[in-house]
Amino acid sequence: MSLSGVRPTKGFLMELKRRIRFIERGCEFLKLKRDHLAKELSASIEVLKGRRRLLLAELREAYRALTAAYIALGPTEVKSQARSVRRGLKVDIIPRSVMGVLYPYVRRCEKPSIEGELDVTLRRVAEKMMEVIDDVIRLAEFEARIERIADELGKTNRKVNALENIVIPQHKRIIKFIEEKLDEESLDDLVRIKLIGGALARRRE
Amino acid sequence: MSPGLPYLVVRCHSLLGRLLTPSDMRRLAEAGDIEGFLRLLSHTPYGEIALEEGVDPSISLERALNYKLLGRVEEVLRAAPGRMGAFLEVFTLMRLEVINLKRILRGRFTGLPPSSIMASLIPMQPYGVADYGELAEAGDVVEVVSRLRGTPYEALEEVLDLLRLFDALWPLELRLSHLYFSEVSREAEVLPSVARSLARRLIGVEVDVENLLAAIKLRAVEKRGEVLRRIGEIFTSTYLIEHGLIKRVIEAEALQPLIRGLDHPYDWILEPLLEDDMAMIRARLRRYIRTLAMDGRRVDDYGMSVALSYIMLNELEKDDLVSIGWGLIQGIPMEDVTRYLTHSL
Numbered sequence: 344m345s346l347s348g349v350r351p352t353k354g355f356l357m358e359l360k361r362r363i364r365f366i367e368r369g370c371e372f373l374k375l376k377r378d379h380l381a382k383e384l385s386a387s388i389e390v391l392k393g394r395r396r397l398l399l400a401e402l403r404e405a406y407r408a409l410t411a412a413y414i415a416l417g418p419t420e421v422k423s424q425a426r427s428v429r430r431g432l433k434v435d436i437i438p439r440s441v442m443g444v445l446y447p448y449v450r451r452c453e454k455p456s457i458e459g460e461l462d463v464t465l466r467r468v469a470e471k472m473m474e475v476i477d478d479v480i481r482l483a484e485f486e487a488r489i490e491r492i493a494d495e496l497g498k499t500n501r502k503v504n505a506l507e508n509i510v511i512p513q514h515k516r517i518i519k520f521i522e523e524k525l526d527e528e529s530l531d532d533l534v535r536i537k538l539i540g541g542a543l544a545r546r547r548e
Numbered sequence: 549m550s551p552g553l554p555y556l557v558v559r560c561h562s563l564l565g566r567l568l569t570p571s572d573m574r575r576l577a578e579a580g581d582i583e584g585f586l587r588l589l590s591h592t593p594y595g596e597i598a599l600e601e602g603v604d605p606s607i608s609l610e611r612a613l614n615y616k617l618l619g620r621v622e623e624v625l626r627a628a629p630g631r632m633g634a635f636l637e638v639f640t641l642m643r644l645e646v647i648n649l650k651r652i653l654r655g656r657f658t659g660l661p662p663s664s665i666m667a668s669l670i671p672m673q674p675y676g677v678a679d680y681g682e683l684a685e686a687g688d689v690v691e692v693v694s695r696l697r698g699t700p701y702e703a704l705e706e707v708l709d710l711l712r713l714f715d716a717l718w719p720l721e722l723r724l725s726h727l728y729f730s731e732v733s734r735e736a737e738v739l740p741s742v743a744r745s746l747a748r749r750l751i752g753v754e755v756d757v758e759n760l761l762a763a764i765k766l767r768a769v770e771k772r773g774e775v776l777r778r779i780g781e782i783f784t785s786t787y788l789i790e791h792g793l794i795k796r797v798i799e800a801e802a803l804q805p806l807i808r809g810l811d812h813p814y815d816w817i818l819e820p821l822l823e824d825d826m827a828m829i830r831a832r833l834r835r836y837i838r839t840l841a842m843d844g845r846r847v848d849d850y851g852m853s854v855a856l857s858y859i860m861l862n863e864l865e866k867d868d869l870v871s872i873g874w875g876l877i878q879g880i881p882m883e884d885v886t887r888y889l890t891h892s893l
Contacts, residue, residue: 410880411827414871414888418606420647423668427654427717460654460717463761464826466768 351524405471446488552629559627566593641675726785743852746844752787763797
């Protein structure tokens with residue numbers, strides 16, 4: 344807001360004062376949100392590190408079992424048995440929210456029917472892989488949540504900075520300008536009243 | 549001794565020299581990559597192997613090694629006299645055909661295109677059925693089974709109600725293994741007693757382990773009560789493991805005491821189950837079969853057992869080569885591969 348278009352009126356000053364109070368309150372809320380998001384983000388990153396370590400260990404174990412199954416059964420047999428599984432994995436993606444930040448939540452609707460069809464070697468691998476897939480889904484969901492929180496934190500931080508460093512000081516400058524202008528005007532009025540009063544007194548004499 | 553048997557035995561003795569030695573296997577396992585593996589393999593009796601373009605190299609290698617195996621089996625079958633030849637055909641070709649039929653049934657069960665089913669088959673001439681292509685093009689599993697009428701597999705029709713009851717393919721797959729076992733047992737009557745006993749042991753241990761693994765698998769199915777009620781229908785062939793034990797495996801709360809209480813070799817073969825290493829069960833089964841084949845040959849070095857040993861050792865060697873090749877293609881550390889091989893390197 345530049346000073347050129349400013350109306351130095353009392354009404355506008357009151358409006359600006361009301362607006363700055365509102366902005367300062369909003370800024371406080373945004374600061375609270377920023378602090379909460381930052382806390383949430385740093386806690387989530389710690390959890391994410393732990394989950395990734397666990398997932399890597401699970402993946403290593405599942406791949407070791409898969410390798411062993413390939414060696415025990417041969418690649419063609421593994422492919423043939425894997426293709427005998429009729430139902431596949433089906434998931435639904437539902438939006439969830441934390442502090443107004445939307446993130447995807449994945450719900451498993453249908454899992455592959457591996458109980459009867461696969462050889463025990465391959466069934467064990469399939470079970471391990473299903474556990475890993477579940478964890479991969481949960482981790483992806485968690486990573487998406489962290490990403491969205493980080494985005495929101497960035498946005499909130501930019502908003503707070505803009506309010507603190509630009510909007511509020513600008514409003515304060517305008518208020519100061521209007522107040523000075525109004526003071527000047529009232530001083531002018533006072534001088535003018537004094538002069539008029541003096542002139543009227545001289546005329547009465 | 550039938551007139552052609554000495555020739556078969558002498559032929560098999562000479563063919564046994566073609567099997568790879570443990571040091572050959574070790575060199576192949578240490579080849580570093582698939583090109584090195586194929587180069588080393590070309591200096592062995594396997595000769596040159598060219599991988600097909602545009603096909604998964606491990607599948608292509610398995611196909612090529614299956615061709616080699618079939619070629620070797622053919623050599624034995626050509627040298628085998630009359631009824632011995634008929635037995636060896638059942639012993640080897642039906643064994644491979646059962647694998648193909650299981651793959652066709654799986655493909656029809658999930659509605660795979662016939663071309664995909666055909667690509668997964670062992671590249672052999674049909675043994676008991678007329679044409680694999682015709683079976684692969686059937687509308688569904690029931691139609692495949694109906695097209696098997698008049699073949700050694702027509703008894704599969706008896707299992708169709710189990711297929712409907714469990715809405716699963718395992719009853720058919722299990723029955724195919726049982727049909728192979730009973731057919732080999734029946735045909736083995738023509739063999740001299742030592743070879744007959746070896747043939748039954750080679751196939752019997754395998755069918756028993758298959759039955760035990762199936763029982764372990766069936767512990768998890770929804771209609772476990774139905775499985776227990778119809779156990780005689782499901783497990784039509786057994787060797788040393790009786791129905792009572794299969795039932796106990798399905799019902800048991802914990803498997804550990806049952807497995808520890810099994811007779812040898814089943815306790816040793818199934819022991820890795822307790823450590824959750826399912827693949828090692830297959831590796832141990834193969835190792836046991838290899839030991840049986842080697843021992844059988846030692847006992848009956850101038851009889852039919854040599855042919856059985858040669859065929860079995862060939863199949864086990866082919867499986868090991870497929871595993872090594874797959875490991876090299878996938879870049880798997882070789883120690884992870886060799887621990888599951890039949891040959892101890």
